Amino acid sequence: MDLEVAASEDLVFEHQGGVGWITFNRPQARNAFTFAMYERLAAICEQANGDHSIKVLVLRGAGDKAFASGTDIKQFREFKAPQDALDYENRIDRVLTTLEQCRVPTIAAINGFCTGGGAGIAAACDLRIGTKSTKIGFPIARTLGNCLSMSNISRLTALIGAARVKDLIFTARLIDATEAASLGLLGEVVDDVAALDQRAQEVARLLAGHAPLTLNATKQAVARLQKRLTRDEGEDLILMCYTSQDFREGLDAFLNKRAPQWRGQ
Numbered sequence: 001m002d003l004e005v006a007a008s009e010d011l012v013f014e015h016q017g018g019v020g021w022i023t024f025n026r027p028q029a030r031n032a033f034t035f036a037m038y039e040r041l042a043a044i045c046e047q048a049n050g051d052h053s054i055k056v057l058v059l060r061g062a063g064d065k066a067f068a069s070g071t072d073i074k075q076f077r078e079f080k081a082p083q084d085a086l087d088y089e090n091r092i093d094r095v096l097t098t099l100e101q102c103r104v105p106t107i108a109a110i111n112g113f114c115t116g117g118g119a120g121i122a123a124a125c126d127l128r129i130g131t132k133s134t135k136i137g138f139p140i141a142r143t144l145g146n147c148l149s150m151s152n153i154s155r156l157t158a159l160i161g162a163a164r165v166k167d168l169i170f171t172a173r174l175i176d177a178t179e180a181a182s183l184g185l186l187g188e189v190v191d192d193v194a195a196l197d198q199r200a201q202e203v204a205r206l207l208a209g210h211a212p213l214t215l216n217a218t219k220q221a222v223a224r225l226q227k228r229l230t231r232d233e234g235e236d237l238i239l240m241c242y243t244s245q246d247f248r249e250g251l252d253a254f255l256n257k258r259a260p261q262w263r264g265q
Helices: 003-010 035-050 073-078 082-100 117-124 150-160 162-171 177-183 193-208 212-225 231-242 245-255
Strands: 011-016 019-024 056-061 066-068 106-110 113-115 127-131 135-137 188-190
Touching: 003 011, 003 035, 011 035, 019 035, 019 193, 035 056, 035 082, 056 066, 056 117, 056 193, 066 106, 066 117, 073 245, 082 117, 082 150, 082 231, 106 117, 106 193, 113 117, 117 135, 117 150, 127 177, 127 193, 150 162, 150 231, 177 188, 188 193, 231 245
Parallel strands: 019 056, 056 106, 066 113, 106 127, 113 135, 127 188
Antiparallel strands: 011 019
16 A cells, blocks of 8 residues: 555545545544655645635544544654654644645644644644543653654744743643633633534634635734744754654653653763
């Protein structure tokens, strides 16, 4: 099976009535992302930029356990050289920037776990709706010992503020829907998956009927207000984490389901 076919099965795109539905379709892995899925997501956003019959994109996870639990950890086994770490974070930056800058409004319909790269995807969307079972966080300080890209840090800081970004990453905790709503990570919270699908559909149809240039201009204006660190400004931090003994230890510990022994090296 080639990568394009695999990606299309793991990330399903349907378009009806002006609304494009993007479904992360790996429920057996809590919808963890493969590299091919990241590329597929970017390609769909590019498609929406050129296809004016698409008015809104809704992102959701298959099943009832997770929106997306970040990058599939097995992908990191292929890292052999420092450039692999830089290439990975450059890929994530490129994909999430493409999502964030997509011409049409984007809605993250979040049920269950929304962690790591999954939370990064949600933060790059324009609107976020959760359920009572939503759990959001960046637990990297207790799992792999890696770091977020400069774009992710910039985006999160603009969204919830520097102190809250530090709190979430330092404590490595997953926050519930109530706290996420209070921080601004969720715009609203509904009861369950059925209510989430219904509400996402309602909001998507509402936005699809509004003036597209007004929505696009607003997206661009907000983006221009936000200062972003460049990739070069953060390469030293990425290399410090991804090329460390701690990262290798975190990866091995995660895959073998044991607690990592951090050394700060």
